[in-house]
Amino acid sequence: MTLGEVVLPTLNEAAALPWVLSRVPQGWRAIVVDNGSTDGSAEVAAALGALVVHEPRRGFGAAVHAGVTAAGAELVAICDADASLDPADLPRLAEPVLTGTADLVLGRRRPVGRGAWPAHARLANRLLASRIRATTGVQVHDLGPMRVARRAPLVALALTDRRSGYPLEMLLAASDAGWRVAELDVEYRPRVGRSKVTGTIRGTVTAIRDMQRLLSAHSAPTHPAHPSDPRPDPNPAA
Numbered sequence: 001m002t003l004g005e006v007v008l009p010t011l012n013e014a015a016a017l018p019w020v021l022s023r024v025p026q027g028w029r030a031i032v033v034d035n036g037s038t039d040g041s042a043e044v045a046a047a048l049g050a051l052v053v054h055e056p057r058r059g060f061g062a063a064v065h066a067g068v069t070a071a072g073a074e075l076v077a078i079c080d081a082d083a084s085l086d087p088a089d090l091p092r093l094a095e096p097v098l099t100g101t102a103d104l105v106l107g108r109r110r111p112v113g114r115g116a117w118p119a120h121a122r123l124a125n126r127l128l129a130s131r132i133r134a135t136t137g138v139q140v141h142d143l144g145p146m147r148v149a150r151r152a153p154l155v156a157l158a159l160t161d162r163r164s165g166y167p168l169e170m171l172l173a174a175s176d177a178g179w180r181v182a183e184l185d186v187e188y189r190p191r192v193g194r195s196k197v198t199g200t201i202r203g204t205v206t207a208i209r210d211m212q213r214l215l216s217a218h219s220a221p222t223h224p225a226h227p228s229d230p231r232p233d234p235n236p237a238a
Helices: 017-022 041-047 060-070 087-099 119-136 151-156 166-176 201-217
Strands: 004-010 028-034 051-054 075-078 104-111 147-150 181-188
Touching (some): 004 017, 017 041, 028 060, 060 151, 075 087, 087 181, 119 166, 119 201, 166 181
Antiparallel strands (some): 104 147
């Protein structure tokens, strides 16, 4: 029985995938979204039993959207595929969603190990989280890439960002829809390989620009109401 599915956006993560996929909890299915890898990531993932989805459009949002579209379980999680986060934490993050005490649970990163979270990326995250609290009133401290929600309400948010602004757009849309957002601590380790975003100042600046654009455009709620609102899934899994 599939309890949930975890979407793993992947770009050249062949070295990290064996550990990451070995940590996916029993009852969860891994969906590896290959975002144009040239190192055989898709083949590694398929050999290890993951469902592989190919998304040629580059961008975190594009990869996650493809994975969420391919998912069919009631719960869907998102997690980086670079071994910086442990998929074994997913049941703990899913618990508030399953018990009805939260609609979206974010993993608040707690760095362990030297170089896990570069200073420039941590500062940018802190500033963005502060602005989100001021803009929405949602008390979040991290725009971390590990998160869990019910799939149908998430699809109903109709998120459109296909770049690095996707995590922020999800949070803003969830806030507009009246979702209850919770944070739980997760360990954040040095990733395997070089980061495409937080590991480089250029990548961090690009992410900040994407997110600042979304924050500036944020206005009155336009998304569907609370996740309990029985609306049909506009993009059901095949």
